[in-house]
Amino acid sequence: MANFVPNAGERRTRSRPILGCIADDFTGATDLASQLVSAGMRTLQTIGIPETPLEAGVDAVVVALKSRTIPAKNAIEQSIQALDWLREQGCEQFYFKYCSTFDSTPAGNIGPVTEALMDALGTDFTVACPALPANRRSVFNGYLFANGVPLNESGMQDHPLTPMTDANLVRVLGAQTTRKVGLIDYATLRQGDAAVAARIDALKAEGIGIAICDAIDNDDLFILARACRDLPLVTAGSGLALGLPANVTERLDHQQDAARLDSIGGREAVLSGSCSRATLAQIEHARQHMPSVHLDAQALDDDYQGVVDAALEHAEAHFDSQNAAGPILIFASASPEEVRRAQHRLGVQQAGELVERAMAEIASELVGRLGVRRLLVAGGETSGAVVSALDVQGLRIGDSIDPGVPWTATLGTQEPLALALKSGNFGAPDFMTKAWKLMP
Ligand code: ADP
Numbered sequence: 001m002a003n004f005v006p007n008a009g010e011r012r013t014r015s016r017p018i019l020g021c022i023a024d025d026f027t028g029a030t031d032l033a034s035q036l037v038s039a040g041m042r043t044l045q046t047i048g049i050p051e052t053p054l055e056a057g058v059d060a061v062v063v064a065l066k067s068r069t070i071p072a073k074n075a076i077e078q079s080i081q082a083l084d085w086l087r088e089q090g091c092e093q094f095y096f097k098y099c100s101t102f103d104s105t106p107a108g109n110i111g112p113v114t115e116a117l118m119d120a121l122g123t124d125f126t127v128a129c130p131a132l133p134a135n136r137r138s139v140f141n142g143y144l145f146a147n148g149v150p151l152n153e154s155g156m157q158d159h160p161l162t163p164m165t166d167a168n169l170v171r172v173l174g175a176q177t178t179r180k181v182g183l184i185d186y187a188t189l190r191q192g193d194a195a196v197a198a199r200i201d202a203l204k205a206e207g208i209g210i211a212i213c214d215a216i217d218n219d220d221l222f223i224l225a226r227a228c229r230d231l232p233l234v235t236a237g238s239g240l241a242l243g244l245p246a247n248v249t250e251r252l253d254h255q256q257d258a259a260r261l262d263s264i265g266g267r268e269a270v271l272s273g274s275c276s277r278a279t280l281a282q283i284e285h286a287r288q289h290m291p292s293v294h295l296d297a298q299a300l301d302d303d304y305q306g307v308v309d310a311a312l313e314h315a316e317a318h319f320d321s322q323n324a325a326g327p328i329l330i331f332a333s334a335s336p337e338e339v340r341r342a343q344h345r346l347g348v349q350q351a352g353e354l355v356e357r358a359m360a361e362i363a364s365e366l367v368g369r370l371g372v373r374r375l376l377v378a379g380g381e382t383s384g385a386v387v388s389a390l391d392v393q394g395l396r397i398g399d400s401i402d403p404g405v406p407w408t409a410t411l412g413t414q415e416p417l418a419l420a421l422k423s424g425n426f427g428a429p430d431f432m433t434k435a436w437k438l439m440p
Contacts, residue, residue, distance in 0.1 A: 017044075018248055019060040020091025021241075022082045022117075024075070024098050024109065026387075027380045027404075027423035028238070029064030032097045033397040034406040035241035036060045040255035045395040045408070047387055049082050054089045056396070056411070059245075059252055061086060066384070068099070069161045072108035076116040083120055093232060094121065095244070100132035100237035101146055101154070102169060103162040104176060111176025114210060114235050118179070123232045125204050127184070128173060129224060130237040131215035134403060137237065138216045142170040142183045169212045179209030186214040189223055196227035210235075218242055238404075261398040261409045261440040264418040266373020267319055268327035269366050270432050271386060273359050274379030275333050276424030282378070283331055286432035291318050292329040297342035297351050300332075300358055308358050312365050319370060327436065330362060333378070356382060360389035367417065374418040376435055383421040395419065401435045402427040409440075 019041065023029035029045050036043045041059035049063055063082040067075035083094060096117055104110040110128070118126055131139045136147045146154035150167035157165050166172050174181040182203045188195050203211050215221050218239075225243025228234050234244075245252060252258075270286065272279055286292070293314045300307050311330050318328045332355040334342070342351045359377075363386040366372040377383045393412025400406045404426050410417040420435055428434075 015057050015059070015253070016090030017054070017058050017061045017086075018091065018251060019093050019095060019244060020083070020086030020089070021060065021062040021095040021097055022079050022086070023062055023064050024068040024096075024113070025066060025380070026064045026384055027421065028097060028099060029062045030395070030397070030406065030408070030421060031404040032095075032238040032241050033060075033062045033395070034400050034404060035238045036062075036245065037259045037397045037406065038400065039242050039245040040249070040252050040258050041245045042254050042258045043397045044411070045397060047392055047394060049078070049085050050393065059254075059258070061089060061091065062097070067109060067113070068103055070109070072112040075109040075113050079113045080116055080120055083117060093234070093244075095241070096233065096235040097238060098130065098235070100130045100135060100137040100239065101151060101156050101164060102130045102144055102172065103156075103159065103164070104172070105162055106175045108176050110235070111173055115177050115179055117233055118209065121232045125200065125209060125211075126231060126233045126235055127211050127213050127224070127228060128169070128235045129213040129215055129221075129240055130169070131213075131221060132237045132239040133215070133217045133221070134239075137239075139169065139212065139214045140186055140216060141214065142185070142212045143167045144169050173210060173212060177210065180207050182206065182208035182211045184211045184213045184224075186216065186220075189214055189220050193223050193226035196224060200227065215239065222246065259397070259399040259406075261396055261407065261418075262416070263440050264373050264409060264416055267366075267371050268374040268436060269315065269372045270327050270329040270331075270376045270378070271359050271363055271382065272329070272331035272333045272378035273355050273382030273385075274422070274424040275336070275339050276379075278425045278427055279333055279378045279422070280335070281429045282427060282431045283329065283333055285429045286329050289433045290327050290329050292331065295330065295332040295355065295358055297332060297334070297339075297355055298345060300354050301346055304354070304358065308361055311362055312370070315366060316370055327374075327376070329432065332359065352381065356385035360385040364389045373415065374436070374439065376420045376422070376432060378422045378424070378432075380423045383423075387419075387421070390417065392417075392419070398440050399438065401438050402431055405431070407435070407439060
């Protein structure tokens with residue numbers, strides 16, 4: 001695997017990372033990384049656990065795993081490997097990042113991974129706080145609310161992999177761990193970080209190992225972050241990341257340009273395999289501003305290579321045309337009815353994999369043969385497929401286009417690429433057109 005090569009300016013300013021993060025899924029990792037950047041930490045995201053040391057000068061590293069729904073034993077193994085690597089790079093405090101809807105089952109993986117990380121770090125206490133006020137996730141008296149309703153009424157009770165049928169996180173986490181789970185409640189939190197620190201001492205004296213923490217707005221997360229200053233491990237959604245950099249401000253030499261990326265020139269493309277409502281609206285908008293090609297899932301099944309080649313010819317013709325400026329959009333995204341028809345004919349899994357394979361192949365050709373250097377990808381799974389086809393090892397995180405979706409610069413690829421990876425429901429309707437104006 002390629003080393004993580006720093007930007008030219010970083011070689012002079014190399015410093016060891018302070019915060020080491022382990023995220024249980026890919027787009028969640030990017031969300032966390034962009035929160036850290038916005039709070040002033042130069043941040044690098046790795047795709048999986050690197051095999052070589054970190055060379056770039058950054059303040060935080062986020063290792064993106066895909067461990068949310070794999071067997072707990074494997075999630076522990078990967079998380080511990082990630083922790084070992086982060087410790088070798090010199091990180092001092094560690095952050096286990098999970099979803100703000102606490103996606104897990106009684107078998108894990110939030111509890112088992114937290115416990116394993118505590119054991120590895122030799123610590124007997126940590127916090128658990130999925131609150132993310134910007135996305136309307138709040139915790140009160142230990143109950144998690146999503147969009148103003150208890151978690152188990154928010155739609156998450158029907159999640160195909162991690163149905164959340166109880167909003168009481170003390171109970172939910174208690175079922176996943178052998179450690180005693182307690183609560184740092186809102187009344188304590190509002191008294192400030194000294195009161196929270198005192199509460200932590202009291203909980204520890206009672207033998208509590210993990211405390212669910214209430215938080216309703218960002219101020220609460222700032223208070224909590226201050227109180228967590230000396231904990232070796234915190235566990236949270238991405239919200240707590242807003243407050244942690246303030247604990248080490250005096251050591252952040254590059255706060256003003258934490259999001260600075262070297263500019264990357266080249267042709268532009270949008271690839272979309274997301275069928276989420278937000279993405280469909282963005283495609284509707286984008287098609288009025290750029291040429292587009294639709295990949296039909298059933299046509300792919302009939303004549304895979306023919307459909308892929310036709311899309312690439314379309315792209316080549318666009319780039320070669322005299323007045324070609326700006327991106328081309330290639331999308332498989334379709335309405336729920338169309339998706340159901342394709343799934344009915346091909347099978348749910350097969351339809352998804354077929355489209356992901358096509359997107360991955362198209363991405364490789366766009367970059368390898370057609371000179372695309374700036375790429376926007378819509379869809380979590382789709383992003384995963386594209387990133388592995390392009391052999392991306394890591395991402396330097398830049399400014400956000402919309403909350404949770406930053407421009408990034410790839411590490412490990414032959415030439416750096418500008419990539420923006422959008423999880424389905426993120427982004428405003430004009431996301432695919434405005435993104436280009438916000439490039440570094
Ligand atoms: P999101 O972030 O919106 O969930 P993902 O990329 O994670 O997007 O998931 C969308 C899934 O739907 C992918 O597996 C993709 O390959 C699949 N898909 C995309 N277009 C179609 C289609 N027209 N028919 C069936 N499946 C599709």
